[in-house]
Amino acid sequence: MPPPRLVLPTPAGDPGSALRRSYLRLISLSSTPRHLDELLAVSLASGHYALDPAPATALLLRYASLRAPHAHLLLLFRAFPRPDRFLRNALLRSLPSLRPHLLFPCPDSFSFAFAATSLSSSCSSRGSGDAGAATAARALHALVVAAGFAEDTFVASALAKLYSKLSRGDDARRVFDEVPAPDTILWNTLLAGLSGSEALEAFARMVEAGRVQPDSTTLASVLRAAAEVANVAMGRCVHGYGVKCGLAEHEHVVTGLMSLYAKCGDMVCARCLFDRMEDPDLVAYNALIAGYSVNGMVESSTELFKKLAASGWRPNPSTLVAVIPVYSPFGHELLARCLHGFVVKARLDADALVSTALTTLYCRLNDMESARSMFDAMPEKTMESWNAMISGYAQNGLTEMAVALFQQMQALNVQPNPITISSTLSACAQLGALSMGKWVHKIIAKENLELNVYVMTALIDMYAKCGSIAEARSIFDRMDNKNVVSWNAMISGYGLHGQGAEALKLYKAMLDAHILPTSSTFLSVLYACSHGGLVDEGRTVFHVMTNEYKITPGVEHCTCMVDLLGRAGKLKEAFELISEFPKSAVGPGVWGALLGACMVHKDSDLAKLASQKLFELDPENAGYYVLLSNLYTSKKRYSEAAVVRQEAKSRKLVKTPGCTLIEIGDKPHVFMAGDHVHPQAEAIYSYLEKLTAKMIEAGYQPVTEAALYDVEEEEKEHMVKVHSEKLAIAFGLLSTEPGTEIRIIKNLRVCLDCHNATKFISKVTQRLIVVRDASRFHHFRDGVCSCGDYW
């Protein structure tokens, strides 16, 4: 657009409305702050309209929409001696930090609506509940009630949206309930802020109340909700309803329908809707592309992507994310390179959002090098790009890289948001890096993120996984906005630490608090029961889950049940239960659990059956061979054991080398089996020797040569080497004051000898030793382990 020609208003001509109108028009036509500066100068020089609040309002709003600095807007406002309500409201709309009561004595409904809207646009994305914004929202809400505007639909919907954005669903609901006659838009605001199932319930209430008519926005929202819970039936109802009231042609409704049908696997229907659209927009394209991708139809997806580009649309990040064939096992790599090429050619890589999407794409393909180079090439990194990279590292198990990148972000003084923090905490949790986790905790306090549910839940998970179950609980107890995920994290924490009874208590408290348990809740509870030996309770919970809550048990639930029964020696019951599981859940996991139980209870016949299934289902996994071979050995069936080992060897299945991490102060130390790399290696080995002597005195029987006679040479050598956890514990004992608890993390499961040895170490040194292995926590105290010797 060409810059507007500057016409000097002449007082001689028409001092009235015509001139004023042209001045207002010039303001609205200005496309840079510079034009506005000139206009203002002219008006001040001519002395006309300079003090008139109407042009001033237009000017202020235009400055704001051209992103003038807040200080500038405030200055402009202060230049006008007699601001009217419009000018005041305009300032309120542009400056989120202002409070209405500071601004003028009698705010009107516009003031409150503006204050709420500007506040919600100032706090970044949904889920970012920084404490400052939440406090401001509460204060605003109080003022609204005090000023008697709580029943105003405009004000209420602005407030409700603000609360939704801050993920304070309860407060949003309270705002809604204060309005005696909610209109369609207020209903829509409520619906948009709710989760899928909640929104469907609310929609039912809306229709039932029958006081307002749903419109196209309502339907679009409901379709989003139905798609979230994959409820096609609801979708068809809405479709029919839409046709009946002539809303079915609306673009957003059609897109919602497409996406719903696509999500439920009906691509024919989705495509049909798309083809009937007169002029599908980018969102419609994206929805259909995502549908093809989710259904594994990579070719149709890329074809449509090409068509989209050909029709002149600029693909946006959603497009790129949508086109990723997550569910197809082939062609990911190639497609990624093509997309990358396309993006570079179309010069889309200058766009931070698109680069971020590509970074995410590479992360999804586990190609972290390409992801990182994409990230490094971005001249200006956005919050999303940092988050994509950090969470990419965390999700791909490159936990050290994730933490290092977060530290780099801190060093550059880039403020993290809740997503950054959650990803980093997840990396700390995987790593078991408690001191790092505590450092992140301090940053959470510094950044005022302590009211954010996601952040605090991630913190609970981190403390639990890093061994501080008590700290996890105290954070849990202090949260007043817990959601299901928070409860699940706490329950699973107890399970991890073998505290089955605590887990069950919490599960009951959760039901008493009327929180609807999810499939993950039940998994956590079953896991806790299995690791706490609570057989009857576990059986009951499984029954309640399937019969009362109608949740189909998944692979993990079933594995837990087999583990639970197997631990108690109820092998037959476990075997029979497997036939009652849904077919989709019976795989390597379930049979592996049964094999493990057979191993403990020395049932070689059932073990053979289970392992046959396993070799068929999961031939690449060395673990089963080891288990079966060990079982045969313990039954002194050496030839059979040898056959199994030979089989594993011929398939070149290699075991992951074990390593153990211990933190002394803030410094991590990593040990491998038998390694002498550590600077204090000599001291560690000689201490270990003295310690072993004391342990033997106390009754410890180390694995001796005699016990190894059936083991092949290579493996024997491996077993004779001192395992990494013993080295780490010895080092820990050497480096800390008597009485300090020792905390170590191992990448594999603890072996029988080390487990036994650790019990004795805890006894002779009178130390609490906490070991996190690949599957759970062991708390060794005075010769006893919390796992009850079953792991």
Add this chain to the structure above:
DNA sequence: CTAGGGTTAG
């Protein structure tokens, strides 16, 4: 002379 809500993707 000023307001409030929506569809895809993560």
